[in-house]
Amino acid sequence: MKQTLIIIGYLLVITRLVHAQDELCENCIEYTLEFTDNKLQGSSLQFSGYDVSMLLPSDFSDDSLTINGLFETIQNHDIKGEFIFPNGNTTEIEYSLIPYNDSITIFMKTSNGWYPWDKLRIENKKLIFSYDYWYCPPAAKADLEILDICFDYLKNPAYWNRNDDRKCEADESDKLWSLFCAIKIASIKKYGEYNHRGHVIQTARFVIDELYPNREYAHTLMDFNNDSSTKYDDIIKVLAIVKDRAEKELK
Numbered sequence: 392m393k394q395t396l397i398i399i400g401y402l403l404v405i406t407r408l409v410h411a412q413d414e415l416c417e418n419c420i421e422y423t424l425e426f427t428d429n430k431l432q433g434s435s436l437q438f439s440g441y442d443v444s445m446l447l448p449s450d451f452s453d454d455s456l457t458i459n460g461l462f463e464t465i466q467n468h469d470i471k472g473e474f475i476f477p478n479g480n481t482t483e484i485e486y487s488l489i490p491y492n493d494s495i496t497i498f499m500k501t502s503n504g505w506y507p508w509d510k511l512r513i514e515n516k517k518l519i520f521s522y523d524y525w526y527c528p529p530a531a532k533a534d535l536e537i538l539d540i541c542f543d544y545l546k547n548p549a550y551w552n553r554n555d556d557r558k559c560e561a562d563e564s565d566k567l568w569s570l571f572c573a574i575k576i577a578s579i580k581k582y583g584e585y586n587h588r589g590h591v592i593q594t595a596r597f598v599i600d601e602l603y604p605n606r607e608y609a610h611t612l613m614d615f616n617n618d619s620s621t622k623y624d625d626i627i628k629v630l631a632i633v634k635d636r637a638e639k640e641l642k
Contacts, residue, residue, distance in 0.1 A: 418525040424518040440477035504588030527593040530637040538634045540577035544568040548623040555613045571612040
């Protein structure tokens with residue numbers, strides 16, 4: 392079944408690539424990776440110095456560098472890599488395969504968010520792909536449960552922490568919740584881990600930006616939470632809109 396899934400996904404990817412190579416989306420970054428020493432590594436023209444790597448098994452070779460070969464390797468091995476910042480800091484990447492846009496693609500899971508690869512292709516023995524750094528995953532039933540937990544955390548103004556520092560240990564121990572920490576801790580309770588670009592928290596960013604387009608917050612949830620003009624009812628309004636959108640999407 393897994394091998395059939397991979398082959399179907401491969402054929403769908405090739406079909407999409409043959410028909411069109413669309414322009415990159417507004418928030419998309421394109422990467423070009425080269426294979427050497429059992430590792431794919433490269434960077435983006437848009438963000439020079441921000442490298443991505445993928446560590447491959449010792450038996451992976453130039454001949455294996457096909458879409459199908461890469462899919463099979465990721466399916467059958469625990470493939471990891473690194474996102475490397477210009478200052479030399481790194482964060483681990485975990486790779487897997489997921490359904491995406493009526494096809495199957497490579498999924499890049501990092502501490503900064505989880506991203507599906509798009510427009511995946513191989514040209515001149517180089518792997519090229521793009522990903523949307525503002526990607527919001529589809530809503531799931533668990534996201535409604537996350538929101539219900541958030542409403543419970545913030546059930547009245549006495550439980551709202553209006554001085555967020557994005558360090559959530561104190562919020563959890565004191566039972567005083569900023570908007571960011573309520574979503575983060577609720578997400579961990581439901582999913583067992585936190586995705587910085589998960590559906591609830593990403594949609595909350597979108598809603599805040601739509602409601603307050605001229606404020607240009609650097610850290611959207613924290614800055615909105617701490618804004619002197621933000622009231623408790625504004626926090627609840629954002630969560631209510633996020634829940635309404637998730638419910639409509641799930642229908």
